[in-house]
Amino acid sequence: MHFLQFGCGNMGGAMLAGWLAGGFAPESFTVVDPYLAQAPQGVRLLPAAPAGEAPADVVLLGFKPQQLSDAVASVRPHVGPGTLLLSILAGVDMATLRAAFPDAQAIVRVMPNLAAALGKSPIALVGDAQGDAKALTEKLMAPLGQAEWLSGEDQMDLVTALAGSGPAFVYRVIDALATGAANLGLPRDQADRLALAMVEGAAALAAQSPHAPAELARRVASPGGVTQVGIDVLDADDRLLRLMEDTLRGARDRSAEMTELARAK
Numbered sequence: 001m002h003f004l005q006f007g008c009g010n011m012g013g014a015m016l017a018g019w020l021a022g023g024f025a026p027e028s029f030t031v032v033d034p035y036l037a038q039a040p041q042g043v044r045l046l047p048a049a050p051a052g053e054a055p056a057d058v059v060l061l062g063f064k065p066q067q068l069s070d071a072v073a074s075v076r077p078h079v080g081p082g083t084l085l086l087s088i089l090a091g092v093d094m095a096t097l098r099a100a101f102p103d104a105q106a107i108v109r110v111m112p113n114l115a116a117a118l119g120k121s122p123i124a125l126v127g128d129a130q131g132d133a134k135a136l137t138e139k140l141m142a143p144l145g146q147a148e149w150l151s152g153e154d155q156m157d158l159v160t161a162l163a164g165s166g167p168a169f170v171y172r173v174i175d176a177l178a179t180g181a182a183n184l185g186l187p188r189d190q191a192d193r194l195a196l197a198m199v200e201g202a203a204a205l206a207a208q209s210p211h212a213p214a215e216l217a218r219r220v221a222s223p224g225g226v227t228q229v230g231i232d233v234l235d236a237d238d239r240l241l242r243l244m245e246d247t248l249r250g251a252r253d254r255s256a257e258m259t260e261l262a263r264a265k
Ligand SMILES: NC(=O)C1=CN([C@@H]2O[C@H](COP(=O)(O)OP(=O)(O)OC[C@H]3O[C@@H](n4cnc5c(N)ncnc54)[C@H](O)[C@@H]3O)[C@@H](O)[C@H]2O)C=CC1
Pocket: 006, 007, 008, 009, 010, 011, 012, 013, 032, 033, 034, 035, 036, 062, 063, 064, 065, 067, 070, 071, 088, 089, 090, 111, 112, 113, 114, 164, 165
């Protein structure tokens, strides 16, 4: 398999790390990135697309959505009738990708997050891959985390907010818990450590548990005890739910707006 990856920054780098940790041979990867100083050992790194090479088996678009129009001309010769094109570009839809890369055998939009480096990313998939291309997509996603095909591309904006942006929202929640505890009197470094360890353990437990998170919360809260008072604060006027819905709505709507902008280019 010849895998050509355009752009290896935060997200592309996390995916490459996940593939290498998952046992894919570094020699099968070529990274094209004009600004990357070093690639993982064994991976070929080029500052520009190689001239005169046959189209790759797999091409990953890993740069910023705004960089697509500049990059198309250099990527296109590497996308042929046998190429599976994977795109992690937020807010760039199938129609835009297909217009830019009409020769691709199959195009799949992939929405991961940075936990792909640890094999712990949710991965939303949508595209026109069938048969071998679909199987190859699933094989490539397996070491990165839990991949799921969406029932339609119309869900991608919301899933980008939930699965792609989600870690940023959780990091802000962890930071807010620690900042709140520090404001209430705990030393900041201790508040940071305890908040992080608590979230790591709570997430690991929830992932293993047969019970839904809402039920787990009920089990933590003893009637008339400590936790319930905190939960009542979160629930007053549906405060937490409304905050989360507004957060996701804002991110989702920006993804939809970016999709329109990319289409218009
Ligand atoms: N950062 C995240 O958590 C997530 C990002 N994404 C998507 O991943 C993509 C990359 O985002 P980040 O990694 O955060 O950005 P980044 O800025 O860290 O990485 C982009 C990389 O692309 C390179 N690049 C720029 N122009 C290029 C070109 N013409 N050819 C090849 N490489 C080029 C840059 O040198 C840089 O290393 C975006 O499209 C974003 O929507 C999706 C899910 C999560």
